[in-house]
Amino acid sequence: MTNYNYPNAKGGQMMINRLYTIERVARGLREEINPNDQFPLWTQNKVATAQDRLTTAMQYLVSKKQQYNTPQMGNLGFFTQRTETEKAFRTIGSGLGVVSAYLLIDKKFKKLNWFSKFGIYLAITGVGRETFGYIGKKIE
Numbered sequence: 001m002t003n004y005n006y007p008n009a010k011g012g013q014m015m016i017n018r019l020y021t022i023e024r025v026a027r028g029l030r031e032e033i034n035p036n037d038q039f040p041l042w043t044q045n046k047v048a049t050a051q052d053r054l055t056t057a058m059q060y061l062v063s064k065k066q067q068y069n070t071p072q073m074g075n076l077g078f079f080t081q082r083t084e085t086e087k088a089f090r091t092i093g094s095g096l097g098v099v100s101a102y103l104l105i106d107k108k109f110k111k112l113n114w115f116s117k118f119g120i121y122l123a124i125t126g127v128g129r130e131t132f133g134y135i136g137k138k139i140e
Contacts, residue, residue, distance in 0.1 A: 022050075022054070029047075055127060055131065058131075058134065059130065062130075062134060082133070082137075083136070083137070085136045085137075085139055086133050086136035086137045087136070088136060089132040089133055089135050089136025089137075089139070090129045090130075090132055090133035090136065092132050093128035093129045093130070093131055093132025093133060093135075094125055094128060094129040094132075095128075096128050096132070097124045097125035097126070097127065097128025097129060098121075098125055098128075100124050100128065101120060101121040101124040101125055102121075104120065104124065105117050105120055105121065
């Protein structure tokens with residue numbers, strides 16, 4: 001059991017149960033939606049918020065786990081050893097992030113200045129790279 005220095009921390013099984021529920025709901029929703037369907041903006045915002053919150057929680061927990069398991073000898077985590085599967089998945093995630101960023105910027109944010117577009121690009125590609133890297137690590 002790992003609590004990452006959180007006294008009285010609990011909830012591992014509850015988190016697992018909630019994640020199973022999220023997976024089931026997301027799968028059911030995905031199966032009901034067609035690419036050409038139109039939805040009210042508020043429903044898209046709800047899904048975007050859920051995605052953002054899950055991504056933030058995952059990134060925090062992964063970061064905390066890396067800090068907990070990495071010797072603190074000046075290593076900032078930039079030079080961690082990665083498996084070939086994780087590297088491949090990070091590359092796939094970066095590629096998908098680039099395509100997603102391009103499509104999003106091209107269709108939704110045409111009027112933004114280049115600095116804002118670059119920030120959106122970095123955020124989307126970073127999330128894609130880290131998310132797929134995490135998946136690649138779990139596959140190992």
